[in-house]
Amino acid sequence: ATQLISLLGWSSGLIIPIAIITAFSLTGLNLLGARLGSIVQNLTLIIKLIPIIIIIVFGLINPHAQALQLWPIHPGEQVSWLTALNGGLLAAMFAYDGWISVGNMAGEMKNPRKHLPIAIISGLGLTTLVYLFINLAFLKALPIGQLAGNTTAAADSALAILGTFGGRLVTIGILVSVYGAINGYTMTGMRVAYAMGVNNTIPLAHHFRKTTPHTKVPLLASLVQLAVAVVMIFMGNFDFLTDMVVFVMWIFNTMIFGAVFILRKKYPDLERPYKVMGYPWIPIIAIIGGTFIVISTLFTQFSLAVLGIGITLLGIPSYYWQQRHDNEQDLN
Incomplete structure (x- = not known):
């Protein structure tokens, strides 16, 4: 619009x-x-x-x-380096966010073992190159x-x-x-x-x-x-909404990365349509990056983080209500 x-x-x-x-x-x-x-x-x-x-x-x-000149960089609006870095990071993560949504379509893929990693790797790789060169063009324009x-x-x-x-x-x-x-x-x-x-x-x-x-x-x-x-x-407020969404999503993303270790240990022989390449290093790097995003947001945008967590926690009562409803149906 x-x-x-x-x-x-x-x-x-x-x-x-x-x-x-x-x-x-x-x-x-x-x-x-x-x-x-x-x-x-x-x-x-x-x-x-x-x-x-x-x-x-x-x-x-x-x-x-x-004339392309990136240095020295001074955070605007009299904010700290961490605040400026976090603000830029949340915006960048929103721009790249589509990669993890591909997993939602895995159930409708004919061959997720083959096509899912291709979609994620090629999508992220192409996006990274495009963002790099187009931002360079912007800075020269x-x-x-x-x-x-x-x-x-x-x-x-x-x-x-x-x-x-x-x-x-x-x-x-x-x-x-x-x-x-x-x-x-x-x-x-x-x-x-x-x-x-x-x-x-x-x-x-x-x-x-x-x-x-x-x-x-x-x-x-x-x-x-x-x-x-x-x-x-x-x-x-588009920026506020996207920052809040990215913060909450990266809480769950980080837990998903951690779940890879739990599932590998609990179910080592489980047939998996797709297995993480570079295990365990890629999940470890992902967990470190996700933890930094979450913690830095808590320190630099506390009210946004609290609101995002609060809205997310509203799902807990509805979850337990649903579980209770299911148990009652089973008893009946």
């Missing part, structure tokens, strides 16, 4: 309505089937690479490029002071590199890219609540595990996800 009003010169008052329309359209699209959602994801992936490649190529060969805190940095950089017409074309490509990213979260997110319904770990589990008759897409899970998205849209 922010990119669209910047492109068309519309009023900022349209940000929330456009965001809501986007959420509804993507939910409706994914209700038509996982195959269609995957096609949209693949198409937007291809389309999003076009403006990215254009910005990278023309940005790096730009004869009028800015605009002064770092103009990029810091800029919500339309990509569009402004494209404008500086390619002029008005080229900048607008690239901005349209960026819009497609963002739409595809939200589609990915929509497609994988609804399957989390569905999986909880299948495992009876969520209230109204028998409703959450129901799918649409023809397309076999989780119905209630998708509608609840849409409702939560609309509520979050009205909250308005």
